[in-house]
Amino acid sequence: MSNYKTNLILFINRFILIVAVYQICRILFYCVNLELFNNLSIRVFSGGLLFDLAAVAYINIPFLIAHLFPGNFKYSPKYQKILLVSFYVVNLAFIATNFIDIIYYRFTGRRSTYAMITADGMEHDVIRLIPSFLKEFWYIAILFIITGFVLWKLLPKAKSPITPKELNRRDYVQKAIYTVISIFVVLLMIRGGVQKKPIKIVDGMRYGNLNTSALVLNTPFTILKTAFKKKELEKVHYYSDSELKSIYNPVLSINPKLPADKKNVVVIILESFGNENIHCGQTPFLDSLITKAHYFKNGFANGKVSIDAVPSTISSIPSLMNNSFITSGYALNKTKSLPQILKKEGYNTSFFHGAFNGSQNFDQYCKVAGFDEYYGKDQYVGSPAFDGKWGIFDEEFLQFFAAKLTSFKQPFFSSIFTISSHNPYIIPEKYKGKFPKGNTEIQESIAYTDFALRKFFKSAKKEKWYNNTLFVITADHTSSSGTSEADKTNVGKFRIPILFFDPSNPSFNVADEKNFQQIDIMPSILDYLNIKAEIISFGKSFKSQQNFAVYYLQDTYHCIVDDYYLAFANNRTIGLYNWKKDTLLKHNLIETNKPKANELERFLKGYIQSFNNRVIDNQLSFD
Template sequence: MGGLLFDFAAISYLNIPFIIAHLIPGNFKYNNRYQHILKISFYSANLLFIATNFVDIIYYRFTGRRSTYKMITAKGMEHEVFGLIPSFLKEFWYIGILFIIISILFWKLIPDLNKNPTPQHLTKRDYFIKSSYLILSITVLVILGRGGFQKKPIKIVDGIKYGALGNTALVLNTPFTILTTIAKKEDLDNVNYYSSKELKSIYNPVISLQSDKPATKKNVVILILESFGNENIGRGQTPFLDSLITKSYYFKNGFANGKVSIDAVPSILSSIPSLMNNSFISSSFSLNKINGLPKILKKEGYNTSFFHGAFNGSQNFDQYTKIAGFDHYFGKDQYTGKEAFDGTWGIFDEEFLHFYATKLSSFQQPFFSSIFTISSHNPYTIPEKYKGKFPKGTTTIQESIAYTDFALREFFKTAKNQSWYNNTLFVISADHTSSGGDMDIDKTNIGKFRIPILFFDPSNPEFMGINEKNFQQIDIMPSILDYLNIKTEMVSFGKSYKSPKNFVVYYLQGTYHYIQDDYYLVFADNQTNGLYNWKKDVLLKNNLMQQEKPRVKEYEKFLKAYIQSFNERITNNQLAF
């Protein structure tokens, strides 16, 4: 029933122009050409938006949300779209066939035109009656478009009222999410839960690191692994990473701050979470001043670089690295080595990681560098010479996950023989989870964000073990700086691994997800919709809102302050001092 509400809203928004064109009084409508144009326009416009639903049948598996206008028009994403469509059509051919069938049926269902329409002689009374029909029809469509007579029109976030937790995308439809975001200029709403004084007392994102020890000028290498969610770890696909975890400081309860690659980079490198419907990199705030790891470490004398094996311009990473303050950017265009193009995105991980290791050896120390792998991205292509070498696993992605794990092993083999290896802190994090695990626990709103995060320092055997605190991508930046004893002040929405705080915040299409200790709170449309003990109730079946009212109130207070602080600093360009 909730789904129908959003369906009618989308149909109404889209078809108001056609209702007007059909019902506006006048003999010009009896022209055959006019009617042909109207029929073809009606068919084309509606079919285009129907097509977006078919796309999201598949794309939702990767993003965890319905597509919005800004998602499909974001600068730097055009290569992503054109790269995905051919591979999607090849892998999910049945979706294309189903769409063609629907297209034909839709055309057949539109009534045929009267070949010889007869113009009418219209009196004033006829004009009045026909105008009344027009006004009444528009009024009905506006009411349907608003979702009823309530004060405000229905929004994307209202989907949570009609669907079980994690199933709101079934209630929504993609035409609705696109149409309702076309005219929205800003990515954030102004919220004023607290005064400035109250806000700082509840939550303040300014972190001051003042170590009494001298700074350790170790090199820092951050490896961001495409789609290496928890659903792929410890299940036979990642023997090297599983082994490395035992020699590292491993955050067992690691979380991504977004569901797409473009969210991960600002989260990991600048401690900026993805708390908007649009990614920070492609938002209207992308040119804000930021003070992330590149700028902070550059002040400490570090050479800084970012590597991404995809084509230059992919995900707007090249532009982001300029704003973030990196000295160098290396993409597919800068790669030198044997031919290793994967046919879709860029350079296979094995060759690009080898290129990466050799380039690191050319940099003056200390250096800070990050690399983003690409081979475990749809269509999950691996080199021909390795076909049949790696286990297929239980999901389509896992063979390519195994290949990238192998490429990671080869990278560390090369790195071990370099002079800089023992003086380097390696940080490994997935960008986000993959399109779906094979266990129910992977499919919850907790499981969809759980990723491996680990710190590996080959020169410090004491820095290893399992940390069971809640840890997120935005905690990586302050944790690195704290580990290196670097004195600095920064705006960070995360916290250091040494901090007693134990929270995680992430966001998905109008809903905030807040984890504190063993509890998980769902907050949307200014109210809590669920509280769960995620450690005991792993499938999130038992809503504790009524039994734990004081806890709900406490968590809401913090989360509201967190949201207000984020929104204010983003909109007021206060991410750096």
């Protein structure tokens, strides 16, 4: 039995070493992103150990079996060498995902999931951006290499030679029993304990708060937990169909009393132009335009990544799941999007994105959404302006956009997604030193895009179509870091500028306090143009008396109604805050204001039921 015990101890020592590395990864995650976390407690790290044990146990259960399976074959030097190398390679690959998220978390606000790392259409973007990330965040790569080297050196090796012993039947039975017991212990770790249900991603909040749950979790755990989910959404039945309609109904009927005003429509989606980047000296043009527009002071993104912004803005469909709608199994669902509706009104429709064709799957989604034309890097015509990494610089691509608009037959509907304020934040050499650096790494490129936007409007003003056009400007999401504590909360991380600008209608110039989100843009455009339509929209028109915003992040639903913000996870409300008075979300009102918590929870449950069931049943359109 001594050989068996030696092998068992060998596995245990290797297992403990890997768990220790996970703890080191958590400390690095915290140290590098120190400014993104507050209200830290020891429970974050004790809870993190629970999730580390679960992930490491899940990954290494095959190696446990390989170490303990009865038989003398496992004592051969060749077998032990293969076992050692495969253990090292597999575990190092998962450890690498922790290192990647040390940086990637800044951009997504959540630990990576299986869907995020396997999203169709994203692989080329990742390959192009890897060199930039390695250059910018070289220290993370070095730390990973050092970790891999030290891990190999410290990884316990099998003592050799091991002299096999003749085994009798009793030996085989005993070893089989010990193997089963060991597997049971490991399965208990995978479950996270003896509680009724295995631990889930959302349980990370039990050991911290909404803001620190990503620190409790580890990336291998979130990847493994989402890797084998067959359904991206599950049907829910909180309410009967009749009751649901009285709580929340996404069917919007726009019945204008006036004839349709077929103005041109231009939707500009600005990369990473979160609230933290405006009114701070970096965006003088956008700041001035805000004073001439219908500006929604309380604007919200419906996601934390660029790929979420397009279906939200164009189709009024949020991504209320861990996968983006564009890359989900529901991407081909029938929808009634802006280009489809406006095309029936005689509009020419087009979408522009200066990145490589295929980036973010935007070209494919544009086909589904009904755009007539897609213009990417391959369609660009103009002076050389490739940024060397991502696509065409915003200045030149916005001028190309302006020229194409002039060539289109009116009325037209067109949207453009800018790219220069995307990591690695490259600006043309001729403008180095021209723009203020700002307080964060992104802000120099924000200032450059603002400059490019000014030049676009300067060109557009010269054209006949300009005064007959409604311009809609929104950010896709916030940037990776804010400048104030309020920017880092689960409200602040989604606040973006949204504005409607009609040069021919100065009376439309309003600073609107309404809670307004990207999914409100589509019904608001139709309502403003007096276009009759019956649509499925999870947003609402700017004319509506409703005052809500709903978004989702890492298994948690976030709902804002009037001055209150509610967080809902694991089928229960976990937080209620007056987000306008309590900007740092420090005072949870669940116990002190139960009627308001119940009111918001009832609305949110109806919203979730309507969204999930309609998406699953492909009921996003009446056609």
